[in-house]
Amino acid sequence: MFEYCADPKSLEGLTWLSCYLTSGTHMQFYASFGTVLLLLAITAPIALLFGFGGALAARSHVAPLRWFGKIYTSMVRGVPDIVFFMFVPIALDQLFEYLRSRVYCDTSVPVRQGSDFVVCAAAKLPRATSPEWVHDSYGMFLAVLAFSVVFGAFAANVLYGAMNSVPRAQLETAEAYGMTRRQMNRRILIPQMWVYAVPGLSNLWMILIKATPLLFLLGIEDIVYWARQLGASKTQAFAYPHPDWRLYYFLAILIFYLLMTAISERVLRRISRRLSLGQATMAGEAMRKAGA
Amino acid sequence: MKKLMLAAATLALTAGMGLAAPVRIASEGAYPPYNLVNDAGELDGFDIAVGNEICKRAELECVWVKNDWDSILPNLKSSNYDAIMAGMSITDERKAEIDFTQNYFPPAASAYAALSADANIGEGAVVAAQTATIQAGHVAESGATLLEFATPDETVAAVRNGEAEAVFADKDFLEPAVNESNGELAWVGEDVPLGGGIGVGVRQSDTELRDKMNAALTAMKEDGTLNGLIEKWFAEGAVYFGPNGEAVDKAGAKITAVAE
Missing domain, CATH: 3.40.190.10 (Periplasmic binding protein-like II)
Structure with a gap:
């Protein structure tokens, strides 16, 4: 980066450090913070959507829909994350490629050859000729999908519980006013359930922030991967040899995570206050009394 | 003629390369x-x-x-x-x-490295190796307790901080680590040919x-x-x-x- 960095072995002290911290690998390390934030920003709303769908399905009066909701939440929650992330992205990828192979390939050639999964070049996702960023984005897409499915299942359970926590009297009143089930859901149940859901959802959000190291299983280089890679002791074969510095790198990540948690907590507290306003809960009651 | 054929062959090859x-x-x-x-x-x-x-x-x-x-x-x-x-x-x-x-x-040979040359690597010892490697398989069979790590670097770090008594890996990987450790790490026992x-x-x-x-x-x-x-x-x-x-x-x- 700087001109004096051409021969790092001759440098010392702060100049050495300034070169070290601006090396190509460090730039990728800094960029990986962006990757993590991007993943969180995309995954959180999608997971919430999955969860919302799952919770509504689990409460549905239509039996197959209800079974689907129940099976989704209990199955996904029961599978260890690491197994899930080893399996699901590969399975999803194979499913997409299989479907495409039925359209673009000679269907007489089996996709399973021994233990290998092979489709013709036209059905590959992404195409082997695609530039590297397409491969990266596809990996990211699979990651977002896998994270959303897992966290959607947890969110579904939280929201299901929250929906059940809305006082029965509220819903009965709505029924007495002659509202249909749909109107009841939209006007009474959903606006009120959030206040019960926020603690559980904020928990999930924190877990999601910390789950990003699983990204490297999918070939995406996240902050923990880089910290481990950069902190590992480097022999003289490298331009910047150093002993085991993982502690410092992990401290930097710790600060990042603490900052994320601190910011999240402030935001979530505001949301929670906002949602409690005018609710028939203890927090809502306290706010009403304070205002009066 | 020979030149022509060579040119044709090169053309055929490069054309093939463009498609593959x-x-x-x-x-x-x-x-x-x-x-x-x-x-x-x-x-x-x-x-x-x-x-x-x-x-x-x-x-x-x-x-x-x-x-x-x-x-x-x-x-x-x-x-x-x-x-x-x-x-x-x-x-x-x-x-x-x-x-x-x-x-x-x-x-190539795999080797044990530890903090001292007379460290125990057999029965009752804790030996670090990377997950799903031939070295991990060898340690599991040797009677020592296998301590697995996801990356090779962590196996060496485990010996330095005392989590494991020895590390077992490809000798070529361990060599620079041992040589540059200023005597902190030492080879233990004989090299083991594997794979x-x-x-x-x-x-x-x-x-x-x-x-x-x-x-x-x-x-x-x-x-x-x-x-x-x-x-x-x-x-x-x-x-x-x-x-x-x-x-x-x-x-x-x-x-x-x-x-x-």
């Missing part, structure tokens, strides 16, 4: 000198140098992909890339899953790629360029390929330096 999809090769990037991530953030090391030379000779366009060691086999079988060059030893267990080319690094050397992992159904790479490797062994790459990347005392592909020491090897 690039070969994607995966590596771990955490096992110097076999594979590592250099300071520019790119994959580098012996595996990568050999791979590039193979691709040049077999007229393949190659792309390198970083992949975690844990998921390196399933991703190959699922066709997310076409070959693995990650210092992977040829073993019977792996052969049941994937195919290998001939070895591009001779069967059938290091080969390129390919899908069992992908015989075409395997044959192309094999042909390139044979040529590289014959003219000594493979030995040249071994000399470039490994410390003194590394093993080389002899005239019939057997492991020999440096004196008995034909070494041709590779032009950058």
Whole structure:
């Protein structure tokens, strides 16, 4: 980066450090913070959507829909994350490629050859000729999908519980006013359930922030991967040899995570206050009394 | 006439190259000198140098992909890339899953390293090794307690901080760590020869790629360029390929330096 960095072995002290911290690998390390934030920003709303769908399905009066909701939440929650992330992205990828192979390939050639999964070049996702960023984005897409499915299942359970926590009297009143089930859901149940859901959802959000190291299983280089890679002791074969510095790198990540948690907590507290306003809960009651 | 044919052949080859999809090769990037991530953030090391030379000779366009060691086999079988060059030893267990080319690094010794040369590595000892490697398999059979880590570097760190009594890994990987530790780390016991050397992992159904790479490797062994790459990347005392592909020491090897 700087001109004096051409021969790092001759440098010392702060100049050495300034070169070290601006090396190509460090730039990728800094960029990986962006990757993590991007993943969180995309995954959180999608997971919430999955969860919302799952919770509504689990409460549905239509039996197959209800079974689907129940099976989704209990199955996904029961599978260890690491197994899930080893399996699901590969399975999803194979499913997409299989479907495409039925359209673009000679269907007489089996996709399973021994233990290998092979489709013709036209059905590959992404195409082997695609530039590297397409491969990266596809990996990211699979990651977002896998994270959303897992966290959607947890969110579904939280929201299901929250929906059940809305006082029965509220819903009965709505029924007495002659509202249909749909109107009841939209006007009474959903606006009120959030206040019960926020603690559980904020928990999930924190877990999601910390789950990003699983990204490297999918070939995406996240902050923990880089910290481990950069902190590992480097022999003289490298331009910047150093002993085991993982502690410092992990401290930097710790600060990042603490900052994320601190910011999240402030935001979530505001949301929670906002949602409690005018609710028939203890927090809502306290706010009403304070205002009066 | 000869020139014309040569021109036609070159044309045919380059035309074919234009159509063929690039070969994607995966590596771990955490096992110097076999594979590592250099300071520019790119994959580098012996595996990568050999791979590039193979691709040049077999007229393949190659792309390198970083992949975690844990998921390196399933991703190959699922066709997310076409070959693995990650210092992977040829073993019977792996052969049941994937195919290998001939070895591009001779069967090399694995070794134990510990804080003192008389550390216990047998019954009752705790020995660190990387998950799903031949070394891990060997430790499990040796009667010692196996402590597995996801990356090779963590296995060495475990010995330094006392989590494990010794680390068991490829000697070529441990060598720089031991040599540069200022006497902190020492070799323990005899070297252990394991595996059938290091080969390129390919899908069992992908015989075409395997044959192309094999042909390139044979040529590289014959003219000594493979030995040249071994000399470039490994410390003194590394093993080389002899005239019939057997492991020999440096004196008995034909070494041709590779032009950058």
